[in-house]
Amino acid sequence: MPVTQPPAIRLAGVRKTFGPVVANRDASLEVAAGEIHALVGENGAGKSTLMRVLAGMYGPDAGTVQVAPQGAGALRDVTGWTTAEAIAAGVGMVHQHFMLVPTLTVAENVVLGQELTKGLQLDRARAEAEVRALSQKTGLQVAADRPVSELSVGEAQRVEILKVLYRGARILILDEPTAVLSPPEVRELWTVLRGLAAQGGTVVLITHKLDEVVDISDTITVMRAGTTVERIRTADTTPQAIARAMVGRDVALALDVMGAGDELHAERVERRAASVEGGAVAEAAPARGRDSTLDARRSALEVTGLTVAGARRPNEVDGVSFSVAPGEILGIAGVEGNGQTELLEALAGLARPTAGRIALAGADVTALGVRARADAGLSHIPEDRHRRGLVLDWSIADNLVLGLQHRFSAGARLDGRRIDENARRLVREFDIRPADPSLPARALSGGNQQKIVIAREMTGRDYHVLLAAQPTRGVDVGAIEFIHDQLRRARAAGKAIVLVSADLAEILALADRVAVMYRGRFATVLPRREASAERLGPYMTGAAGAEPAA
Amino acid sequence: MSDATAGATAAERADRRRTLLEEAVLPPLVALAIALVVGDLLILTFGQSPGAVFAMLLEGTWANAYGFGQVLYKATSLTFTGLAFAIGARAGLFNIGAESQLAAGGFAAAVAGLALGGAPAILAVPVCIAAAAVGGGAVGAVPGVLKARFGASEVIVTIMLNFVVLALLNYVIAAHLHVPETLHTPEIAAGVPRLADLSDAFRGSAANAILLLALAAAAAAWWYLFRTRPGFELRAVGLQPDAAEYGGVDVGRVWVRAMALSGAVAGLGGLNYVLGYKHYYEEGFAAGSGFLGVAVALVGRNHPLGIVIAALLFATLSQGGLAVNALVPKQMVEVLQAVVILAVVTSVPEVRRVLRAALRPAAKPAKAAA
Numbered sequence: 001m002p003v004t005q006p007p008a009i010r011l012a013g014v015r016k017t018f019g020p021v022v023a024n025r026d027a028s029l030e031v032a033a034g035e036i037h038a039l040v041g042e043n044g045a046g047k048s049t050l051m052r053v054l055a056g057m058y059g060p061d062a063g064t065v066q067v068a069p070q071g072a073g074a075l076r077d078v079t080g081w082t083t084a085e086a087i088a089a090g091v092g093m094v095h096q097h098f099m100l101v102p103t104l105t106v107a108e109n110v111v112l113g114q115e116l117t118k119g120l121q122l123d124r125a126r127a128e129a130e131v132r133a134l135s136q137k138t139g140l141q142v143a144a145d146r147p148v149s150e151l152s153v154g155e156a157q158r159v160e161i162l163k164v165l166y167r168g169a170r171i172l173i174l175d176e177p178t179a180v181l182s183p184p185e186v187r188e189l190w191t192v193l194r195g196l197a198a199q200g201g202t203v204v205l206i207t208h209k210l211d212e213v214v215d216i217s218d219t220i221t222v223m224r225a226g227t228t229v230e231r232i233r234t235a236d237t238t239p240q241a242i243a244r245a246m247v248g249r250d251v252a253l254a255l256d257v258m259g260a261g262d263e264l265h266a267e268r269v270e271r272r273a274a275s276v277e278g279g280a281v282a283e284a285a286p287a288r289g290r291d292s293t294l295d296a297r298r299s300a301l302e303v304t305g306l307t308v309a310g311a312r313r314p315n316e317v318d319g320v321s322f323s324v325a326p327g328e329i330l331g332i333a334g335v336e337g338n339g340q341t342e343l344l345e346a347l348a349g350l351a352r353p354t355a356g357r358i359a360l361a362g363a364d365v366t367a368l369g370v371r372a373r374a375d376a377g378l379s380h381i382p383e384d385r386h387r388r389g390l391v392l393d394w395s396i397a398d399n400l401v402l403g404l405q406h407r408f409s410a411g412a413r414l415d416g417r418r419i420d421e422n423a424r425r426l427v428r429e430f431d432i433r434p435a436d437p438s439l440p441a442r443a444l445s446g447g448n449q450q451k452i453v454i455a456r457e458m459t460g461r462d463y464h465v466l467l468a469a470q471p472t473r474g475v476d477v478g479a480i481e482f483i484h485d486q487l488r489r490a491r492a493a494g495k496a497i498v499l500v501s502a503d504l505a506e507i508l509a510l511a512d513r514v515a516v517m518y519r520g521r522f523a524t525v526l527p528r529r530e531a532s533a534e535r536l537g538p539y540m541t542g543a544a545g546a547e548p549a550a
Numbered sequence: 551m552s553d554a555t556a557g558a559t560a561a562e563r564a565d566r567r568r569t570l571l572e573e574a575v576l577p578p579l580v581a582l583a584i585a586l587v588v589g590d591l592l593i594l595t596f597g598q599s600p601g602a603v604f605a606m607l608l609e610g611t612w613a614n615a616y617g618f619g620q621v622l623y624k625a626t627s628l629t630f631t632g633l634a635f636a637i638g639a640r641a642g643l644f645n646i647g648a649e650s651q652l653a654a655g656g657f658a659a660a661v662a663g664l665a666l667g668g669a670p671a672i673l674a675v676p677v678c679i680a681a682a683a684v685g686g687g688a689v690g691a692v693p694g695v696l697k698a699r700f701g702a703s704e705v706i707v708t709i710m711l712n713f714v715v716l717a718l719l720n721y722v723i724a725a726h727l728h729v730p731e732t733l734h735t736p737e738i739a740a741g742v743p744r745l746a747d748l749s750d751a752f753r754g755s756a757a758n759a760i761l762l763l764a765l766a767a768a769a770a771a772w773w774y775l776f777r778t779r780p781g782f783e784l785r786a787v788g789l790q791p792d793a794a795e796y797g798g799v800d801v802g803r804v805w806v807r808a809m810a811l812s813g814a815v816a817g818l819g820g821l822n823y824v825l826g827y828k829h830y831y832e833e834g835f836a837a838g839s840g841f842l843g844v845a846v847a848l849v850g851r852n853h854p855l856g857i858v859i860a861a862l863l864f865a866t867l868s869q870g871g872l873a874v875n876a877l878v879p880k881q882m883v884e885v886l887q888a889v890v891i892l893a894v895v896t897s898v899p900e901v902r903r904v905l906r907a908a909l910r911p912a913a914k915p916a917k918a919a920a
Contacts, residue, residue, distance in 0.1 A: 350796065369798070370795065370796065370797075371798025371799075374798055384792075387790065387792045388792050388796040389793065391793045393789050394789070398782070402793065403796065405779050405797070406798075409778070412778045412780060413777060413778055413779070414777055414782055416777070
């Protein structure tokens with residue numbers, strides 16, 4: 001049925017470069033009016049850039065953009081239009097990062113920029129009434145008179161969508177809308193989007209999650225390395241076929257743990273499975289949140305009953321226990337916002353747990369601060385390198401000693417010579433580019449910034465345990481490979497690694513054991529050979545749960 | 551490989567020179583140039599010749615020993631308060647309380663001097679200096695502790711503490727310590743040499759050896775901020791507290807330390823009057839130099855060298871205002887001070903861009919050679 005519809009959007013031959021980086025080349029997209037179209041591809045495939053070209057945020061270097069005004073009627077060439085023109089033509093984009101004023105109410109945020117006035121005053125009552133009506137019509141339930149600061153992430157996203165719809169959008173572009181949502185919120189969002197499509201709206205959804213694509217879309221366009229490689233009707237395909245189209249890369253990554261290329265490692269996994277888990281018989285039944293069989297003397301990191309209080313839920317981390325052996329990667333999978341961030345911050349000493357015990361190589365470090373834990377052999381690649389991992393205005397050289405400053409000083413004096421030497425050595429060893437240690441970290445690409453963090457955390461101290469949170473997020477493909485290689489080498493060198501990633505493929509590619517975190521708990525912990533996307537999926541969405549802790 | 555190493559070092563050195571130029575030297579110069587142009591226009595509106603007025607301004611400040619001495623005296627206080635603000639600012643704190651911290655430092659020095667009576671200068675002067683640092687530092691530490699413990703905004707606390715501390719000191723003076731018929735304490739015996747002791751030309755000017763202490767404080771502040779581990783941690787807290795925390799820094803402790811240091815440096819500024827000039831504490835002697843220190847630090851881009859230059863600039867304008875009063879109202883010079891501040895805030899980023907573009911081609915061949 002949707003195929004017979006006339007196209008509402010047609011992009012052809014779009015090219016967009018940022019300096020030396022080619023974000024889009026010869027990218028094409030055709031979306032029929034009234035359909036839900038999924039734009040899929042890996043991180044960095046150029047999905048967001050293409051949609052920003054469509055929404056008027058960027059002008060393309062080459063190619064054409066055609067849109068049917070208000071999502072109906074004949075296509076019109078709008079190449080290089082502005083966001084204001086795009087909004088006037090009914091094209092609205094909901095961004096990954098919210099752009100809301102926290103102190104204003106929902107209604108005020110929605111009408112911001114098009115405020116209804118009564119004389120000189122804001123007509124708040126009418127604004128609220130209109131927002132309420134729109135909310136009713138679309139099913140985007142949110143209280144119009146509440147301040148945005150009080151909303152949950154899911155509610156805030158509904159406000160963003162309302163904002164775009166209030167401006168009359170008939171073509172709605174959503175950039176990774178589910179990254180921050182819980183499974184029930186995702187289901188509600190799907191209902192809303194289906195309603196919009198049924199009322200003649202057109203939806204383009206950017207995502208890299210295959211289950212979502214299959215769930216919600218009518219048609220799929222796959223992007224790879226900046227270009228569109230395939231356009232398929234959802235009904236005619238399978239997740240496996242989409243994954244293949246997205247590039248063998250994810251598939252290859254997921255396979256190479258078991259693949260023939262890495263027999264040595266596969267052997268190691270099995271040996272540990274046999275020796276460490278205290279007899280495979282006990283584990284023959286699926287392991288469920290139970291993982292206390294490791295010998296405490298042998299575990300590099302031992303966490304018992306860790307609980308971290310939170311703002312959104314009573315406990316962001318709710319009595320988590322696990323241990324990691326030297327030479328093992330424990331992967332923690334799960335939808336973002338289920339306590340992974342808080343868990344790692346508590347392990348690193350950045351957040352105070354309300355209960356529980358953390359032991360590094362058998363020594364209790366629960367009472368220690370960040371520096372003392374680091375000195376005890378804990379390295380940490382933080383989730384947000386812009387906020388935590390780097391001082392962006394500082395030079396590469398200074399960033400390479402952040403957290404190690406006491407090792408690069410004599411008394412109170414910083415040892416500038418050693419800091420410079422250290423920087424020159426690490427820039428060379430880790431191929432950080434541009435290779436000028438005096439450049440500010442801000443000037444580097446995401447991949448090179450992450451290399452600074454990795455170089456510092458993996459060489460700066462003699463660590464036993466490495467916490468790696470989203471180590472490849474926002475990092476170019478070449479650097480991803482490099483980072484994965486570094487993690488594998490660290491494992492081979494006997495380091496214990498806790499890997500948190502929103503990317504299940506990454507977890508499956510690297511981890512020896514996989515835990516799924518859901519609502520602050522480990523919903524399950526499986527050895528790698530028993531873990532698969534199909535097996536883990538239900539735990540990530542809460543469909544399968546942990547047994548009550550014994 | 552040794553070539554590459556040498557090249558990187560040369561590039562780093564060039565980069566450091568450029569940073570120094572951009573951060574410390576250039577802003578006051580640009581601000582001065584703009585102030586000159588605006589000053590010309592202002593003077594014209596008063597029907598005077600800009601040339602004559604500026605000549606008079608220079609004559610009354612840098613061209614004669616007394617005027618120059620007065621400039622140095624004012625610049626001394628402003629260097630301390632500018633440094634005080636900059637130390638806070640580098641830690642991400644807006645210390646607007648230098649006025650009362652300076653007063654508290656001066657008061658503590660005066661009390662120490664009175665207590666010491668006729669002790670020899672070799673003992674009395676260091677004790678007074680330490681007292682000033684402790685007095686200012688104590689007042690400065692309060693907002694630091696309140697911020698670290700309770701998250702209280704240091705802006706509000708330092709503003710309010712200005713009123714509290716100044717009122718308290720005035721009360722103590724008025725109730726217990728003043729010389730009858732005056733608003734000041736008795737004179738203390740301790741003191742440092744004045745410039746007038748060196749040469750008769752400086753007679754009557756207030757400039758004194760605390761000037762050297764100000765320069766030493768600037769050098770020490772530079773060393774502390776850019777060459778020591780605590781300074782490294784302080785700057786990390788100022789730029790990105792989350793990254794500093796991740797780097798094992800106790801952010802709250804750094805706040806307290808930075809505010810105490812900031813207050814201590816401001817407190818040393820009180821010595822300029824108490825130890826160098828009048829030898830007593832007098833109500834209102836700070837006379838706004840604490841607040842002007844904010845402008846000095848702003849124009850000096852929170853860099854000690856820039857602050858010394860900016861302090862000289864503001865001191866010149868302030869003394870020059872008195873010199874040109876015959877031709878134009880001295881308030882004109884206050885307008886000029888405001889123009890300087892606005893010029894720095896608005897024009898410096900633009901100038902920096904131009905400068906960077908101009909320096910880039912020169913830097914490239916060096917890198918290519920390496």
